[in-house]
Amino acid sequence: GEDVEQSLFLSVREGDSSVINCTYTDSSSTYLYWYKQEPGAGLQLLTYIFSNMDMKQDQRLTVLLNKKDKHLSLRIADTQTGDSAIYFCAETPSYSSASKIIFGSGTRLSIRP
């Protein structure tokens, strides 16, 4: 079945770039998402990428997609303390326009001074 995997923790120094990685198994994925969850809050959609794209940039965020390796990454430039959160990678398969979304376990990003 579908599976999405992420490393659980990432620690970076303030001002450095953060790179959060994700691998997925469903080769028919249509949309791949990155969500941010701050403590005690819901999920905030950060960005998403269609499977026919390789890269998407939005201000400090850069998403890279390697379809061949089924690898997705989120790069946060100039990481700030406000970026501390859990980041979830997620994907939806192509066979249904509103099918269920499969989440990774989330990567907890912590920022050190």
Add this chain to the structure above:
Amino acid sequence: GAVVSQHPSRVICKSGTSVKIECRSLDFQATTMFWYRQFPKQSLMLMATSNEGSKATYEQGVEKDKFLINHASLTLSTLTVTSAHPEDSSFYICSAYREPAGELFFGEGSRLTVL
């Protein structure tokens, strides 16, 4: 941008009572909404898919009589936890699907504590 609102954000109830959580899409219509449950330090578990005007589709292992879902309009879905027990205490999150872009927006979540 699109906003999905959940209410209440926190609720405490006694064991045996029922609790209703609302999920509203504020500036778009959503024929499909999803309900998730999140345990501490874990990812989201999809409970059910809520379809406007029809019965919800529940994931395996989720009791439909326990978690009642009603999607009465294109902007509102409700989740009712019936006869709540302490093990139902959790963080419940809804999401609404905005077509045709395929964006999925989440509510702020509702923390349920059953005493």
